[in-house]
Amino acid sequence: MAQQRAVRTRAAILAAAASVFDRYGYDAATITEITARSGTTKGALYFHFPSKEELARGVLRELTGDLTVEPADSHVQALIDMTMAVTYRSLHDPIVRAGLRLAVEQGSVDFSEVSPFPVWAGLSEDLLLRAAERGELLPYAVPRETAELVVSAWAGIQVYARVMAGRRDVERRMSVMWAHLLPSVVMPRLLLELDVAPDRGARVEAVRALRSASSGS
Amino acid sequence: MAQQRAVRTRAAILAAAASVFDRYGYDAATITEITARSGTTKGALYFHFPSKEELARGVLRELTGDLTVEPADSHVQALIDMTMAVTYRSLHDPIVRAGLRLAVEQGSVDFSEVSPFPVWAGLSEDLLLRAAERGELLPYAVPRETAELVVSAWAGIQVYARVMAGRRDVERRMSVMWAHLLPSVVMPRLLLELDVAPDRGARVEAVRALRSASSGS
Numbered sequence: 001m002a003q004q005r006a007v008r009t010r011a012a013i014l015a016a017a018a019s020v021f022d023r024y025g026y027d028a029a030t031i032t033e034i035t036a037r038s039g040t041t042k043g044a045l046y047f048h049f050p051s052k053e054e055l056a057r058g059v060l061r062e063l064t065g066d067l068t069v070e071p072a073d074s075h076v077q078a079l080i081d082m083t084m085a086v087t088y089r090s091l092h093d094p095i096v097r098a099g100l101r102l103a104v105e106q107g108s109v110d111f112s113e114v115s116p117f118p119v120w121a122g123l124s125e126d127l128l129l130r131a132a133e134r135g136e137l138l139p140y141a142v143p144r145e146t147a148e149l150v151v152s153a154w155a156g157i158q159v160y161a162r163v164m165a166g167r168r169d170v171e172r173r174m175s176v177m178w179a180h181l182l183p184s185v186v187m188p189r190l191l192l193e194l195d196v197a198p199d200r201g202a203r204v205e206a207v208r209a210l211r212s213a214s215s216g217s
Numbered sequence: 218m219a220q221q222r223a224v225r226t227r228a229a230i231l232a233a234a235a236s237v238f239d240r241y242g243y244d245a246a247t248i249t250e251i252t253a254r255s256g257t258t259k260g261a262l263y264f265h266f267p268s269k270e271e272l273a274r275g276v277l278r279e280l281t282g283d284l285t286v287e288p289a290d291s292h293v294q295a296l297i298d299m300t301m302a303v304t305y306r307s308l309h310d311p312i313v314r315a316g317l318r319l320a321v322e323q324g325s326v327d328f329s330e331v332s333p334f335p336v337w338a339g340l341s342e343d344l345l346l347r348a349a350e351r352g353e354l355l356p357y358a359v360p361r362e363t364a365e366l367v368v369s370a371w372a373g374i375q376v377y378a379r380v381m382a383g384r385r386d387v388e389r390r391m392s393v394m395w396a397h398l399l400p401s402v403v404m405p406r407l408l409l410e411l412d413v414a415p416d417r418g419a420r421v422e423a424v425r426a427l428r429s430a431s432s433g434s
Binding site for chain 1 (some may be wrong): 242244245318320321322323324325331332334335344362363366368369370371372373374375376377378379381382390393394396397398400401402
């Protein structure tokens with residue numbers, strides 16, 4: 001029971017920290033505001049996270065820690081789905097938005113050792129290497145280069161969509177990105193089968209929610 | 218004479234502001250440090266820029282204000298050259314780095330009305346529209362979508378390269394971006410003629426410097 005309560009408290013603190021980092025950025029965020037939003041005490045907060053730095057690291061780890069690659073017909077589709085699902089969640093989950101902001105901005109603390117970029121790039125490269133083994137990729141595709149380009153462009157689209165349109169059309173922009181990149185990466189036959197529609201992330205997340213509801217408790 | 222001196226002082230202040238914004242970001246930058254680096258007085262600084270906000274706006278305007286599109290064999294090459302030249306300059310000119318940082322980070326002040334993103338996207342779209350008129354683009358290319366994707370991916374590559382490698386390989390990453398995007402945008406025949414080599418920006422800037430040296434004074 002006490003352990004369950006601790007898990008709930010920790011999650012509430014991380015959610016509160018994410019909202020505050022998302023809104024103010026790392027440097028302007030205060031422990032006082034995070035405590036107030038979390039509905040816990042400063043003592044509880046410091047028990048779980050000894051400093052603001054550790055709170056930010058907690059949010060960044062949360063962003064990549066629960067990253068599961070959903071099964072899909074092809075490894076390339078699995079990569080598309082990963083990016084579209086996280087993009088969809090960036091519209092609905094402050095943890096994702098806060099993590100992206102912490103990853104992109106240079107605050108007074110260097111968080112590069114918990115940056116989501118190498119995690120996403122590594123996962124993307126793995127999926128593309130497996131896709132290459134299955135003959136899904138053009139022979140001259142270089143999985144590492146494509147993986148890093150996908151993660152870079154994805155990060156840039158998040159920033160651009162926020163500055164230009166308050167993030168509203170970020171899913172459409174990701175769909176445009178995939179439509180531009182895929183013909184240079186995958187075998188033409190596979191293009192017919194890939195789904196890069198803007199609402200792909202919403203559908204992937206819905207399937208995931210259904211699956212975890214039917215398997216859970 | 219007095220006017221020439223004022224122009225020089227203004228340039229020195231902007232260069233100093235750029236170094237400080239590049240290093241500390243908007244919120245942590247101080248007028249005191251900018252004044253010290255510029256070698257001018259606070260009075261001179263406030264004469265040219267009445268506030269830190271105006272200094273940041275000055276840096277952002279400088280970033281896009283001197284953006285000239287160099288003549289090239291094709292409009293697509295002109296677009297590649299614009300992005301590669303600014304990328305090259307981001308390695309050597311604090312104004313470019315500071316402008317990019319101010320454009321990407323959400324500080325306590327909203328600078329979106331002087332963001333370089335819409336300027337770059339507008340210029341890119343113009344070049345692509347002219348390229349389409351000249352038959353350089355695939356018939357289904359959508360200049361606006363490609364233009365915004367290029368600017369987004371470019372911004373993301375700057376951020377990614379900084380976090381992962383201290384910016385060292387940003388030119389190679391831009392070259393990889395163009396190699397991925399162009400086959401989805403331009404006519405195959407044109408691909409043979411386009412130069413997307415990592416050192417393209419350095420060469421474009423060298424030609425520009427030679428031209429302005431031979432035409433100037």
